[in-house]
Amino acid sequence: xxxxxxxxxxxxxxxxxxxxxxxxxxxxxxxxxxxxxxxxxxxxxxxxxxxxxxxxxxxxxxxxxxxxxxxxxxxxxxxxxxxxxxxxxxxxxxxxxxxxxxxxxxxxxxxxxxxxxxxxxxxxxxxxxxxxxxxxxxxxxxxxxxxxxxxxxxxxxxxxxxxxxxxxxxxxxxxxxxxxxxxxxxxxxxxxxxxxxxxxxxxxxxxx
Numbered sequence: 001x002x003x004x005x006x007x008x009x010x011x012x013x014x015x016x017x018x019x020x021x022x023x024x025x026x027x028x029x030x031x032x033x034x035x036x037x038x039x040x041x042x043x044x045x046x047x048x049x050x051x052x053x054x055x056x057x058x059x060x061x062x063x064x065x066x067x068x069x070x071x072x073x074x075x076x077x078x079x080x081x082x083x084x085x086x087x088x089x090x091x092x093x094x095x096x097x098x099x100x101x102x103x104x105x106x107x108x109x110x111x112x113x114x115x116x117x118x119x120x121x122x123x124x125x126x127x128x129x130x131x132x133x134x135x136x137x138x139x140x141x142x143x144x145x146x147x148x149x150x151x152x153x154x155x156x157x158x159x160x161x162x163x164x165x166x167x168x169x170x171x172x173x174x175x176x177x178x179x180x181x182x183x184x185x186x187x188x189x190x191x192x193x194x195x196x197x198x199x200x201x202x203x204x205x206x207x208x
Contacts (some may be wrong), residue, residue: 086130087123091116095127099139103146103166109135143167144180151189158185 087095098115099107112135113123127135143165150161162173177185 085126087116087126091118091126092130099142100146103139103143104164105166107135107139107166139166140176141180144177147173147177147185148181148188148192151185152192161185 094116095112098112109124110120112127113120116123118126124135127138131138133141147161147165150156150164156164158173159170162168162170165173167173167176174185177188181188183191
């Protein structure tokens with residue numbers, strides 16, 4: 001939450017500390033104050049999803065525990081407080097819909113983060129936890145999958161498919177497609193074309 005940390009948090013209605021957070025010892029006043037502030041920031045950023053607020057705070061407290069372990073009494077937190085925190089269900093739906101709707105365009109991490117009301121840094125971590133890969137890798141995979149659909153079901157030239165799927169040109173498209181699918185786009189179309197034929201333009205196209 002880089003952006004939120006650089007600003008003075010706005011006054012928000014007091015929120016109860018989630019039951020999953022656990023108890024902080026009397027010597028942990030600084031941790032308690034930090035946790036209260038983090039709760040306010042989390043609530044501000046993730047208001048549509050209270051579960052994400054609780055998850056965010058639990059993760060923050062687990063990290064504070066590790067930082068403060070060499071300086072004083074340990075902070076008592078539940079065993080699952082340090083669990084990996086991914087995107088909420090509504091955030092996953094919104095992100096995937098945004099990506100699929102903009103495959104032909106430039107898709108930036110900051111735009112995806114804004115769509116689900118997260119800072120860019122936190123979003124990238126949460127996305128990787130949810131999808132098992134960084135946003136860029138997922139986007140590339142979706143572009144190749146879209147290209148496969150077009151290769152199998154249309155006669156669109158490779159150069160146009162490249163642009164429709166967000167690649168800079170046919171050469172870039174062919175290089176990425178070969179790396180992900182294991183073979184050149186023209187060969188893929190020849191093998192998987194639904195009507196059993198390939199456009200003449202593709203048969204003589206240079207897939208370099």
